[in-house]
Each structure stands twice: as C-alpha cells, then as structure tokens.
C-alpha cells in the first residue's frame with residue numbers, strides 16, 4: 001500500500017475525480033478572495049490618515065453583490081457536480097457492505113452464473129465497472145469512506161443508504177470508518193482492491209467456494225470447531241457457522257487482518273488468536289485461553305484458509 | 307406617606323453614600339454567596355469560563371501529544387475517547403457559550419446605562435447552575451466516568467444498548483445544566499436591553515455589542531428548546547426505556563441528529579455573534595470613528611441570527627438525505643457568507659485610512675480578520691455537498707471549525723479581555739507581555755491548525771486515537787503538535803499577564819482608551835450601583851458626542867434599589883422600578899436543582915421527590931416581602 005492509498009487528492013475513481021475537479025477551482029477562487037481581503041486590509045492600514053473613504057458605501061455594496069454572485073455560482077457548480085454522482089448507472093455490480101463495531105461484513109449477491117457469498121474486511125471491485133454499494137449498519141452509525149474512489153456515505157441503523165462509484169485505476173486503496181463508532185473507531189479500516197475484470201472473476205469464484213480442502217484436513221479444524229471460535233465465526237465447509245464475527249472461510253487470502261490492523265501473516269494470525277484484546281483493545285472478540293499446541297494448530301488451520 | 311429620599315439636587319458625596327447603603331453587598335463570604343450584582347456575577351462567570359478553557363486546553367495538548375506520532379502510547383482508546391469528548395463538551399458548553407454570555411452579563415447593563423441586569427436573582431441562579439454542571443462533568447472525568455460518545459452524543463452509540471454505564475447520562479444531564487443557565491441569562495439580557503436603556507438610547511443608538519448580545523439572546527431562546535427536547539428524549543430512552551431513537555422499535559436515529567444540529571448550528575452563532583460585536587467595539591474605539599454602516603451591521607447581525615436556523619442539515623450531508631433537499635441547504639449555508647461578508651467589508655471601510663493605534667486589542671482584531679476569513683472560505687467549501695462528502699468528519703473539518711471558532715470568536719474575546727480589563731479591574735494589562743502572547747497565540751494557532759486541512763485531504767478521519775505508520779500523516783501531525791505547544795505558551799503568557807496586571811497593572815482611570823460608549827462614563831471598576839446619576843444619551847457615541855459632561859436624569863429614590871424603565875423603541879422614561887436585593891435563595895435553588903438533576907441520572911423518581919426541595923426554595927425566593935408597587 002503506498003502513501004497515497006487513502007487520499008482525496010489522488011483519485012482512482014470517476015467520482016473522486018469529479019469532486020477533485022470541483023475542489024481545485026473552488027480552492028483557487030476562495031484563496032484569491034482571501035488574499036484580496038488581506039490586501040485591502042493592508043492597503044487600508046498603510047494609507048495616510050484621512051477621513052472615511054468617500055465612495056465607501058459603493059465599494060461595500062459592490063463587494064456584497066460580488067459575494068452574492070460567488071455564492072450563487074458555487075451553489076450551482078456544486079449542484080451540477082452532485083447530480084451525476086447520484087445518477088443510477090447501467091447494470092452496476094451490487095455489493096452489500098455492513099458496518100459493525102469494528103469490522104466490515106461484505107456480501108456479494110448472486111449475479112448471473114456467479115453464486116453469492118459473504119466475506120469480511122476486504123472489498124474487491126472490477127476495474128472500470130460501475131458499482132453500487134448498499135450500505136447498512138448492524139449496531140451504531142459508521143461511515144464508509146474510500147477517499148480515492150468517492151466521497152463518504154454513512155451507514156445508519158434502520159436506513160438503507162447506497163454509494164455509487166466507478167473505479168478507474170487498479171490498485172489497493174484504503175477505506176476507513178469516518179463516523180465515530182466507539183472504542184476502536186480508529187482501527188476500522190478496509191482494504192479496497194481494484195483489479196482487472198478477469199482477475200476479479202477468478203477471485204469471486206474462489207471466494208464463493210467452501211474452505212480449502214487442505215485446511216479442513218488439519219487438526220486445527222477440530223480446535224476451531226470445539227472451542228468458542230465456531231460460535232462466532234463461519235468457515236464454510238466446516239461446522240463453524242457463527243455470525244457475530246467475520247466470516248473466515250478465505251481469511252488468509254485477505255490483505256490485512258483485523259479490519260486493516262496488521263498485514264496478513266502467519267505471525268499476525270498467531271498473535272491475534274492468542275490475544276486479540278492487546279492488539280485491538282476493547283474489540284468484540286474475547287481472549288480464548290489456549291494451550292501452546294492448540295494455538296499452533298489453530299494458526300496452521302487459519303493460515304491454510306486461502 | 308412618608309417623603310421618599312430622591313437623588314434630585316443632592317451633593318455628589320452624599321448621593322454616593324446613600325447609594326452605597328442600598329446597593330452594596332454584605333462584606334465577606336455571605337455577601338459573596340448572596341450578591342446579585344451583575345458585575346460580580348459576570349466577573350465570576352468570566353473567570354470560571356477561562357478556567358474551563360484552560361482545562362479544555364490541557365485536554366487538547368494531551369490529544370496532540372498522542373497524535374504526534376503514529377501508534378502513540380500516551381492514551382489508550384478508552385481514555386482518548388473520553389478526552390476528546392470532554393474537550394469538545396468543555397469548550398462548547400462550559401467555555402465558549404458561557405464566556406460570551408458572561409461578557410454580556412458584565413457589559414450590557416453598563417453599556418446601556420442601567421444599574422443592574424433585569425432579573426438579577428435569576429442571573430445569580432444561572433451562574434450557580436453553570437458552575438455545578440461543569441463540576442459534575444469534571445468530577446466524572448476524574449472518576450474515569452466521563453462521557454466517551456463525542457460532544458454530539460450520536461445515538462445509538464449514546465443510547466442504552468451501546469452506551470452502558472452512566473457516562474452518556476452524565477453528558478445529557480450536564481447539557482440540562484447549561485441549557486437552564488443559558489436560557490436564564492438570555493432572558494435577563496433581552497429584558498435589560500429592551501426596557502432598561504438609558505433615556506434617549508433609541509434603537510438606532512444601541513452600541514453594536516449590545517445589538518450582538520440581543521440577537522445572541524434570541525438565538526439562545528429559540529435554539530435551546532431543541533436540545534432540551536433531544537437530551538430529555540435521550541435520558542428517557544436510557545432511563546425509562548422509551549424508544550425515541552431505536553429503529554427496531556419504530557424510533558429514528560436521524561431524529562437525534564436533526565434535533566441536535568437544529569440547536570448545534572445556531573450554537574456556533576451564539577459564540578460568534580457576540581465576538582462580532584466585540585470586534586466592532588474595539589475597531590470603533592481605536593479607529594476613532596464609528597463603525598462604517600451601522601444599519602448594515604445591525605441588519606447583518608439579525609440576518610446571521612435568522613439564517614443560523616436554516617443551516618443545520620449541512621452537518622448531515624453524508625447521511626443519505628435527498629440530494630435536492632441537500633442542495634437547498636448548500637444554498638442557505640453559503641448564503642451566510644453574505645451577512646458575514648457585509649460585516650467584513652464594513653470593517654475594512656472603517657479601517658481604511660484610519661491609522662488605528664495598534665494596541666493589543668487591535669492586534670487581536672487583525673488576527674481575527676486573517677484567521678476568520680480563511681475559516682469562512684473553508685466554510686463555503688464544506689457547504690458544498692460534493693466537496694463535503696470528502697471533507698466531512700476528516701481533519702479538514704477540524705481545521706475549518708477551529709479557524710472559525712478560535713479565529714472568529716476566541717481572538718476577538720482575547721482582544722475584548724485586554725480592552726475591557728481596565729473596566730473589570732481598574733488596571734491595564736501589560737502591553738509588552740500582551741504583544742508576546744498575541745504573537746504566540748496567532749502564530750501557534752495557524753501553524754498548528756493549517757496543516758490539518760491537508761491531513762484531512764490526505765484521508766485522515768477525525769476522532770481517531772491513533773493511526774498506522776504506513777500512512778503519510780506522521781510528519782504533519784508532529785509539526786502540528788509542536789506548534790500547539792507554541793499556542794499553549796501564548797495562552798500561558800496571557801493568563802500570567804491577566805493575573806499579574808490585576809495587582810501590578812497601571813491604574814486605568816474611567817476611560818483609558820478614549821472610547822465612546824457608556825461603560826466608560828463611570829469609574830473603573832464601577833461602583834455597585836454602576837452610575838451615580840443615570841446618563842441621558844443624545845447620540846450613538848455618547849461620550850464622544852458630549853465629551854465634557856453627560857446629561858443625567860434625576861428623580862430616582864435612594865431608600866431602595868431603583869432603576870429606570872424606558873420604552874422599547876425610543877427609550878423614553880416610563881417608570882421607576884425596584885431592583886431585587888441580595889438573596890441566598892438563588893444559590894439554594896441551584897443546589898436543590900443540582901441534587902435533583904444528578905439524582906435523576908439514577909432513578910426517574912428523583913424528578914418527583916427532587917422537585918419538592920426545588921419548589922420550596924423557589925417559594926422562599928419569590929416570597930413577597932412587602933415591596934411596594936412600581937411607580938410611573
């Protein structure tokens with residue numbers, strides 16, 4: 001992930017680009033007005049003493065009229081930029097994203113031949129195709145914001161919101177929750193992977209399949225099923241079918257662990273499983289006491305969930 | 307009927323002796339607790355509010371320390387969330403709004419030439435309630451029980467399900483305290499301005515600061531009911547299981563946001579409008595000419611106050627409201643630039659070629675123009691729906707509103723403190739220290755907050771207790787934190803200067819600046835009765851219009867506290883009215899109210915049983931003690 005992976009100034013999508021194309025001229029215009037005010041102030045202070053200026057009334061009137069014009073112009077400009085942002089696109093890819101304290105559930109509904117599936121903490125999008133994100137919240141208000149692709153949109157309990165965007169650049173962007181949502185609001189991020197359509201289709205097929213056979217064969221699977229893990233997590237193909245935590249069927253294929261907390265490595269998996277509360281204090285996964293052997297078996301199992 | 311002593315034709319010294327006999331408070335602690343003098347209360351209010359400013363500032367420094375580097379370890383998430391909630395709540399509810407009202411409490415009666423504020427006991431009550439509310443919040447913080455849901459307390463996070471414990475209740479109840487105290491002050495100020503102006507101070511001669519406080523008071527009266535409703539509904543949801551905000555039971559989450567911002571946005575103007583009045587006052591004095599365009603200025607103040615109620619939705623542009631409706635609020639939000647612009651243009655015209663004396667208050671006015679206009683520009687940006695979808699809830703907004711609130715209100719306030727300090731204490735603040743403090747505050751502020759615009763554009767959201775090192779935010783955050791230290795040093799100098807000058811400052815005399823408004827017509831600090839003889843006003847700038855001797859009115863009684871009522875429009879004398887004496891009941895009523903409100907965090911029955919002592923204290927407060935009817 002590069003430094004500009006979470007920046008409104010480096011658009012990788014049509015919507016962010018449209019907003020930025022409004023941002024720069026507006027900034028230039030308003031900056032110029034600010035400088036003009038300071039200039040008049042400086043001139044006014046500099047001037048030799050004298051009576052109040054003669055045509056001051058006229059100048060104040062003209063400047064106020066100018067303000068009115070600028071306001072009208074900017075209102076219209078921002079309306080014109082807004083309209084296409086919310087215009088319905090032809091046949092968009094629909095993805096449901098649900099904000100939870102403090103992770104993201106991501107559901108791809110079935111589309112044509114491609115079956116639907118649920119995953120978590122990673123969003124993948126095909127390059128160039130319009131996307132309609134259906135945004136919801138399971139508990140408190142969250143806000144979905146991937147600045148490189150589009151402006152933010154809140155996820156509000158009891159309301160259905162949607163965000164339209166069209167990725168124009170392949171790469172990994174970073175979304176982050178933008179509405180304060182409690183203890184771990186700061187650690188609620190989401191990698192957004194934009195990839196060419198063919199690659200995306202392959203990924204999609206892989207995600208829809210149950211967990212890898214080699215993972216289901218190892219001993220760690222039993223630990224996972226028999227300890228509390230399975231009460232909260234789903235691994236399709238195993239007995240684990242809990243839904244209060246993220247779906248882990250293809251956990252190891254994700255870029256990051258714990259909603260953007262750590263890069264996905266074996267070490268990170270072991271550390272998280274051993275003690276999620278130190279890594280992300282207050283999150284909703286309890287510390288499950290494990291023996292060293294159990295921990296090692298579990299880590300092996302999780303790392304095989306490709 | 308016995309002949310009543312009147313002030314007509316008395317010797318100055320004899321007159322002052324009889325005024326002192328009826329207007330002075332008792333000496334000692336009891337006098338301190340029972341006084342209803344608007345100056346004593348106002349001073350107290352100001353000092354308390356600055357105390358909260360200092361506390362809120364310490365919290366800001368803690369946050370800057372934590373964010374100076376990625377993965378900071380000073381504060382954990384739980385503590386940080388309390389700290390930013392406390393910072394916002396303290397600054398908005400316990401510093402900014404009260405300090406502006408406090409300035410009004412102290413200055414408005416002096417500026418309109420009367421002897422006390424209207425409803426002085428209510429005014430005293432308001433201070434005590436404010437003090438106790440602030441204490442409640444800060445004691446909770448020290449007990450690790452402070453609210454952690456943001457100063458805006460969005461539901462469901464602040465609701466019963468996701469905000470367990472008493473933290474959110476403490477926030478909601480603290481709001482009740484500040485609502486009550488703000489409303490009490492606002493009512494007193496409105497009546498003072500409408501009915502107690504010096505004879506001859508017709509509407510077009512009211513000083514601009516007084517106009518500003520009048521508009522502000524109306525905004526308070528109109529905005530507060532909304533937050534009263536919201537916080538009451540929240541408490542009911544939390545305490546007795548109503549479901550106003552629970553979507554699963556037919557409630558609505560966004561209802562909270564509408565109610566909160568219908569109050570919350572006007573609140574910004576409750577802070578800003580008085581500041582505008584301060585700027586006008588300081589400018590007029592040091593430019594030695596009246597502010598250009600008096601009528602335009604007054605209309606701009608009123609216009610700002612009205613428009614303030616049509617903007618609240620711009621805090622909710624990302625909640626998914628209909629786009630066309632949002633565009634309406636873009637228009638109304640940007641429209642506020644028109645009255646603001648008008649005022650700025652009038653100030654520029656006032657300054658043009660006036661060669662003002664660059665005293666510390668003037669320097670703060672210049673800092674205000676630099677900073678506030680920039681904040682106004684970013685305000686226009688966040689008013690645009692498409693831009694706001696990127697900027698909202700990012701550090702850009704943090705930069706924006708600090709520019710508007712610190713630049714737009716705190717700078718004028720610091721200038722106003724320097725300016726009116728001689729009236730408050732009888733001494734001038736030290737000029738050289740004042741300049742150093744000004745430089746540090748102005749420079750430190752801009753260095754600390756300007757980079758936040760960029761951080762927001764680079765995607766940094768607000769209210770995060772930390773951020774990962776792979777994001778490019780570390781450098782600017784460190785820079786901002788170091789600059790915050792400069793800003794803090796500036797404030798420290800300011801406090802030191804205020805503290806020292808109270809003892810060692812140069813004696814000021816009644817009118818050290820050669821100003822034109824009535825508060826300078828009496829001694830510094832003024833006697834408990836403000837004016838030995840009630841001044842009569844014949845122009846907008848009474849002291850400058852008749853520099854030698856102000857005309858005075860006579861005929862007020864001397865055997866009781868008495869002041870002059872005048873008509874609303876032309877300020878023609880209408881009646882003499884008695885002004886209440888000192889009383890301990892406002893304090894006791896405030897204590898009873900506090901007990902009821904805090905108790906009600908724990909059980910709804912507190913509202914029933916707790917109301918009994920409140921009612922009792924109110925009965926004693928209003929017990930008729932044979933005060934004769936007022937005379938025309």
Ligand SMILES: [Cu+2]
Nearest residue numbers: 142177181188
């Ligand atoms: Cu969130």
